Amino acid sequence: MKLKLSPKQEKQIFHLEIEQAILVPSTKRADKPVTQTEMNKRVSNVRKYLSKQFGGYTSVKGIGGYYSDDKKKLIKEKVMKVTGFAQAEDFQKKRPQVLQQLSKWSKKWGQESLGYEHEGDLYYIPSNLSNGVRKKKLKAKVRRKKK
DSSP: OOOOOOHHHHHHOOOOOEEEEEEEESEETTTEEOOHHHHHHHHHHHHHHHHHHHSOOEEEEEEEEEEETTTTEEEEEEEEEEEEEEOHHHHHHHHHHHHHHHHHHHHHTTOSEEEEEETTEEEEEETTOOOOOOOOOOOOOOOOOOO
16 A cells, blocks of 8 residues: 655655565575675675665565475575665666676575565575576678679
8 A cells, every 4th residue: 555645745755666675695505504704795795786776775684494305304594684675667777687686696605596575575586597688680781782
């Protein structure tokens, strides 16, 4: 539900309607803890990225977990949820770059995928995400000489 505002209030209030959060893991290769220094570096990079792209962030410590079929056990880890907000138009312009950055972090951090919340939905962004850019085949124009 949107906040009901008068026309005058709408001109005074800045609305960031897109909510997104990156779940920064404290492990690599499923259940191998990283050092506190490494975790701090990951969190700092995410905070800087969201701040540069969209203006700011909020971060909250948490615990996350899932059942690993490969390891036949519950994997539990500390996470930092870094949330940022954006205007819809700005987010749409930067969406491809955001997804690629998430995929890069996933690979760099030794993850199969990285948890990303967008508007209340959870997505797992794989470390091998395709960039979605289709390359056009250029056809060479052939000029024929007039006889």
